[in-house]
Amino acid sequence: MGQRYYAHSLENEPEEKWQTVEAHLQQVAQLAKNFGADFEAGKWAEMAGRWHDVGKYSLEFQKRIGADIDANIELMRGRPDHSTAGAQHADAMSKQLGKFLAYPIAGHHAGLPNGQETSESCLFKRLKKVVPDWSACPEKILEPAALGMPPFAKGMAGKKAGKRIGFQASFFIRMLYSCLVDADFLDTEQFVNPEKADWRKGYPGLESLNEKLILYLNDLVKSAEPTHINKDRDKILRHCLDAAEKEPGLFSLTVPTGGGKTLSSLAFALKHALKYGLKRVIYVIPYTSIIEQNAAVFREILGDSAVLEHHSNFELKDEKDEDRRSRSAAENWDAPLVVTTNVQFFESLFHSRSSKCRKLHNIAKSVVILDEAQMLPVPFLRPCVETLRELSEFYSTSIVLCTATQPALSEEDLSWRLENVREIMPEPATLYEAFRRVNAEYVSKLSDEELAERLARHEQVLCVVNTRKHARLIYEKIKGDGCYHLSALMCPAHRSEKLAEIRQALDAGRPCRVISTQLIEAGVDIDFPVVYRSAAGIDSVAQAAGRCNREGRIREGGQVCVFMPEDGLPPGYFRQNAETAEIVMRHHDDMLSPDAVREYFETLYWRKGDDELDREEILKDLWEGAQRADFPFRTVAGKFNIIDKNGMDSVIVPFKTEPSGLIDEIEGTDKLGQMARKLQRYTVQIPKRVFYALEAASVIERVRNQFCVLINKDIYKDELGLCPEDPTFHESESLMT
Template sequence: MYYAHSTSTTDKSDWQTLESHLKTVGVLAAERANRFGAVEWGEAVGLLHDVGKYTVPFQRRLEGSPERVDHSTAGAHIAIEKYPQVGHLLAYLIAGHHAGLANGRDIGERRPLKDRLEAELPSLDPVWQREITLPGTLPLPAGFTPIRDRKFFQAAFLARMIFSCLVDADFIDTETFYAVHEKGVPHTRGGGPPLDLLREALNQRLATFKADSDVNRLRGEILSHMRAQAELSPGRFTLTVPTGGGKTLASLAFALDHAITHGMDRVIYVIPFTSIVEQNAAVFRDALGEHGEAAVLEHHSAFDAGGQRDRHSIDKLRRDSENWDAPIVVTTSVQFFESLFAAKTSRCRKLHNIANSVVILDEAQTMPLPLLRPSVAALDELALNYRASIVLCTATQPALAETDDPENSFAGGLRDPKELAPDPDRLYRQLERVSVRHIGTLDDEALRDELLATEQVLCIVNNRRHARALFESIADRPGAFHLTTAMCAVHRRQVLAEIRATLDAGLPCRVVSTSLIEAGVDVDFPRVLRAEAGLDSIAQAAGRCNREGKRPAVESDVAIFATANDDWAPPPELKQFAQATVEVLRHHGDDPLSLEAIDAYFRLLYWQQGLQRLDRHGLLKLVEDGRLEGIPFETLEQKFRMIENNQRAVIIPFDDKARAALRELAYAEGVGGIARKLQPYTVQVPQQGFAALERVGAIAPVEPDKFGEQFMELVNEDLYDERLGLNWSDPTFRSDESNIW
């Protein structure tokens, strides 16, 4: 008898047999792969993944022997022999089902597949052939559409999807075996209210909205028009609605209608900024009433599962986060896109649950330019071959459609996207709330005068140093506020609450901020000043002006300016966006936020970049050049980074909650929950600034014997100012802040 997993029982009476494990994983993986028509593929990798345990050395290991045994590569060999055309693709998955997907040939942290296939392995007992029966052939997944010039990209994508099915199935069967052995029952996973029940709850909420103003009537029209299109075939969609058009709940209504109509499994919201993830997740929970808590899975680095009511709920939430087994998932762009190019088992587990889903990308224009082509290729592949509907949702729609007109086509882009909004150009005119103009170049004194000329005004600049200097020049005037990521998130929320209260009271309110305030922050100023930036950023800034539409557009001024001081010039990665904006303003200066101007801006930006700079690391070429036996899975994971993180987190003991969480570290065993509690109290500091703080003893590690430098606390609290945030200034370096990843 051969076994897959052992217990402490010496007679092996309750050990899991290998035959049982392989067959169960085969069934579970096949069920998952059925979402995209690849049942036989899922079954094959499930049956083969642990075939290497049919060896005497591995069975000795289960009995307590310390010897190391490679139990993954044997199944990879069998896959190559059994399925000559696609077996090599399966070999990556089987060999990597514990350590992760390796490169085919190139050296990485993981041993390349080529080297593993050449290594000597223990002999398999032929009994494996009697205990499991492999599928005879592996046809292409049902409805799979190959594209010649991205053949190996498609192969790598399919491999990750099947890998997701395998590692999720393997983990769940193993988890279930041990949970039943220890507690008598398996862990609770997934479930959640069915989509039709959620739609009913949302309908009840939407029925309470009244068409009692022009804006609300327009929101109702947008909602009705979108829902009427839910029967359109799954595929690629755009949703182009100006700020204030009610697209958050309208897109949820469309997504639920569309998913129910086409038998899809879930709705996934992908949002660029963590703060908006939290905001939208709260909106969805509220809109879904009593079902909201159970339906909405919020998955990002800052989410604190400890807010749940009981330990059972916390544990289930964490399990559901592992594979996105929930009706509605709200996550970040980083989590979503980096998972699509991941090689680690933990990041790939969720991928099969993206198939057969409605995926809504909020603020779609924020996809980073250096990774734009691979990102769009992944979205298109999901729509083409994985039964997903992709919705690009934004007020400033990026020009990502591939057309037959080479002058107006994004090569490798989305084919034939359907617009869900009713006449976006008319919507823009009807929801127009501001007038936008360029007021020329301003030196620091002139910019200060502009701020003081209006009692309620928001000024957004491109770097922290400029924001700080400008704020200090008006700090003694009534209603002066400052917002920057040098403040921890809890501090920023407090300042924003004070700003809103000041605005509501009609008191002087002059805010100087970096671009962070453009990320869905709900404030309403009569005037906004914006340093030159991308036209999409200017549109976001305009969303903070006359947000509620209470003033005529001609009285709601968005003024763009260039900075005379070279010290405040935008960093290089922002300068190209600003230059494209200036060029578009030459032709569309009378209406710079019109849909025509936005389209011209993105086309110009993409043309300036060129195809190569829209795929900075040449990831698409890397895959095609590697071909089947040289797919660089690990390299892709390492190079596809939406945030190049050259910063270190410093924890600010800002209030009693932060100080209490820091004290918990002294006796903590697992720190996941504490880390989430501390995340809103962190400030990200550039490496040089971090080193400067460390050099003067301003920061120190908490419990370094246990955690090393994982938790670095600000111990010199004099360096944290209630109006300016953390000061890490050092004459040897400069640090700019931008909203570009």
């Protein structure tokens, strides 16, 4: 019997039970083929799977696997390179299309490489690298298949490549990469840890979810009071169900705040998916606070097992099967209903690491609902728009831009506009008037003293400002019984508790004056008769107005006052958006009307120009490499950061517990991943300069090199959250022994 070649070994098991390279390649190829079939690239993905580990046919790898159970991971020094061989074989087939396979194969452990640079890890140098002899690989594995053209290139024969070709080619490569790495992980998991593989099974089908939702909605309609608003909500639902019959593609759903767009859009998505054989619904939301709220509603209606909630604050409760399934599904979004953030969704689509990209192929053949679509990140707007266009054109994905303030992404004056976007609501302007519950006015500049005096006149009032500093300053001027402060210097658990207190005060008719940063604006179900909003973009003003007279109890309409703070506006994003809004307000009696919103976004995009809508020049980078298929995958991944992670640090605050208790809990666990998720609810993000100041003052303790715990609990206050101005301050009571 000749040499047997193994892909994976099992600790304390004889070689007869190890997985052979051939078995692994065949199984990964079949899985990847199934994934790629969702976007007409099954053969492409199959070849990537078949060739990704041919380098394991080297004696060097086989010697190592006998001594090292983790020899499969080639990122550490001394591990044999087994991924380059397959990339070289793919490239030898074709110097252009072969690279489309070479990138995923070369990067299936270390991540998609850059095409050409000085680093030895770039694809150009990998393709010239001398690798261990892998000639023992059977010829039948190396035989190429007829791949055909990539889906985006069909119909382009004889035509000059357009400006989008670089983006399209790199996007296709990243989707192939997703098929390969997910198939590789799943097959390896099935062999090494079959128990974990079983956790992925047992999701309910979309048919079951749709039946549950329809039953719930029918009961909701029957039990609702026969008010005009409830009748209009029912009409919105009916229009969504009717529109679900339309061909897949791009849709917009323009529904005023309070119109029930969350469940109506889900009803559209489930019915649409069933009609056109789509596999899942992905609900993309800008803020984790809205995700937690919406996911809880979805679970109540559809059941816990149907919903994957994937974001940084999600805390798994224990080791139950449902929690294990959630952890597994978060790796590749293999669930019928995924609820996630803009950050998670778009950053993954521009990432280069396997852990981020595994899920991408499961976006194909799905319905993606972009809730609060106006919150697409402006500095990355054009790359995001290209992604939506590509998914809808070539990856069998229907996109729904869902918002009360449509961001004018399909206006004809924009050269990069989305085309063929179909509005689900027949008459959005008429619908706006039906749900109009506020009177908005611009009251010019107010000093902090004038603002505080105005707020004090109202028993119940919300004031939304642009900065944490301003929120604290105004709160200090009006604080007393019935006054509340909300900002991101309060951890999520603290904010949730305060919001519950605020709702109780409002429901009971007690005095309730709230000073908040903009975190209260989107998706927080709260209702004030009067709202003051510091000057901002019209979309932000509309969000604040959505917290005013929400249920329409005030017949003459709630009062929304937009004011300019005495110190003006912070530079950059806030200032430019507010200045644009002020220009538009001059032309409209109602600053929140659909016409005003459309003019605002058109003017905003025109003022910013194309450069500011692709601040990091990502599309340019991808275009420049298109001629030689030299794509800067790692460079792009480093640039596409919706949140500037380099400018902020996380601190775990002792909310409702002692610092020593937190430290003991962290030091006493071996499940650091679960602990990290749990502690997200008790974490505050602060600028690095503030973090370093706190650390220098010895009020932060690093625990297990991963967690930073605030040990001076006196600078975390119940009213304000973290107050880092004087880190050496201690309340007098805590100094007593």
